[in-house]
Amino acid sequence: MTSERWDGRIRRAQKLSTDYPFATEILRFYAHVAGVQKHVYERVLAECGNTRMQRPTGGLREELDLTILLPEFRGFLGLVEKYGPAALAATAKELAAEDPAKWAEELSAWWAVPDSGGEGATGHRQFCARAFLEPYAEYLAEHTELPVLEMTPSVCPLCGGRPQLGVLREEGDGAARSLVCSLCSTEWRYGRILCPACGESNETHLAIYIAEEMPHVRVEACETCRVYMKTVDLTKTGLAVPIVDEIAAVPLDLWARERDFAKLQVNLMGM
Numbered sequence: 001m002t003s004e005r006w007d008g009r010i011r012r013a014q015k016l017s018t019d020y021p022f023a024t025e026i027l028r029f030y031a032h033v034a035g036v037q038k039h040v041y042e043r044v045l046a047e048c049g050n051t052r053m054q055r056p057t058g059g060l061r062e063e064l065d066l067t068i069l070l071p072e073f074r075g076f077l078g079l080v081e082k083y084g085p086a087a088l089a090a091t092a093k094e095l096a097a098e099d100p101a102k103w104a105e106e107l108s109a110w111w112a113v114p115d116s117g118g119e120g121a122t123g124h125r126q127f128c129a130r131a132f133l134e135p136y137a138e139y140l141a142e143h144t145e146l147p148v149l150e151m152t153p154s155v156c157p158l159c160g161g162r163p164q165l166g167v168l169r170e171e172g173d174g175a176a177r178s179l180v181c182s183l184c185s186t187e188w189r190y191g192r193i194l195c196p197a198c199g200e201s202n203e204t205h206l207a208i209y210i211a212e213e214m215p216h217v218r219v220e221a222c223e224t225c226r227v228y229m230k231t232v233d234l235t236k237t238g239l240a241v242p243i244v245d246e247i248a249a250v251p252l253d254l255w256a257r258e259r260d261f262a263k264l265q266v267n268l269m270g271m
């Protein structure tokens with residue numbers, strides 16, 4: 001594996017930031033974040049190498065090598081301070097002045113809680129922990145054999161994280177849906193007509209909304225539990241980079257929230 005995937009995300013964010021004025025600011029900042037994440041990923045790869053391992057289902061969070069990560073945190077905070085929106089930049093500055101032992105404590109605490117991303121988990125310190133640890137989680141996931149799944153779980157089979165989004169890919173005459181983990185980006189198959197929050201499988205309770213501006217992204221909202229997520233339809237465009245297109249589709253989040261749906265998992269940019 002290489003760090004090409006980060007370059008793909010950065011290029012897509014730059015492209016969409018000019019295509020979609022409603023998302024320009026958020027995507028420009030995301031492109032900077034992805035640039036620092038790429039750097040963190042490369043450091044971890046250089047230290048840990050390219051060996052794939054077996055890890056128990058959900059066991060990815062039992063590892064956290066802060067000896068590799070902590071020396072990178074100051075540089076990461078410096079970039080957030082430089083490019084982030086004012087309030088976030090202030091938090092990064094505040095964190096940079098703190099003792100590394102406190103960083104270690106805070107990063108470990110964030111890492112230990114698989115369910116750390118629901119509505120409300122949008123604090124600036126949480127942003128810093130998540131953005132910084134995502135590349136490490138992706139490294140671990142890429143170097144772990146995906147366990148054979150006996151049933152389709154509604155959380156990530158490797159790290160227990162919530163799905164960030166869905167992806168539709170062509171299969172046979174139709175399309176199959178996978179979910180993408182919000183922390184480690186692992187993808188796993190999931191039923192198309194099934195709410196990942198409550199298990200609702202009655203089609204009449206599952207609404208789909210598509211906005212004119214971005215026809216390849218849809219809201220999938222469950223009227224039973226009032227939770228939604230977005231799904232990127234790769235059968236409509238092969239150019240999409242799902243996690244970036246999900247971030248770009250801001251109008252869909254506004255649409256869902258106006259109708260009192262809560263998001264299953266807030267994305268990295270706090271939407």
Ligand SMILES: [Zn+2]
Nearest residue numbers: 156159181184
């Ligand atoms: Zn995961």
Ligand SMILES: [Zn+2]
Nearest residue numbers: 195198222225
């Ligand atoms: Zn539901």
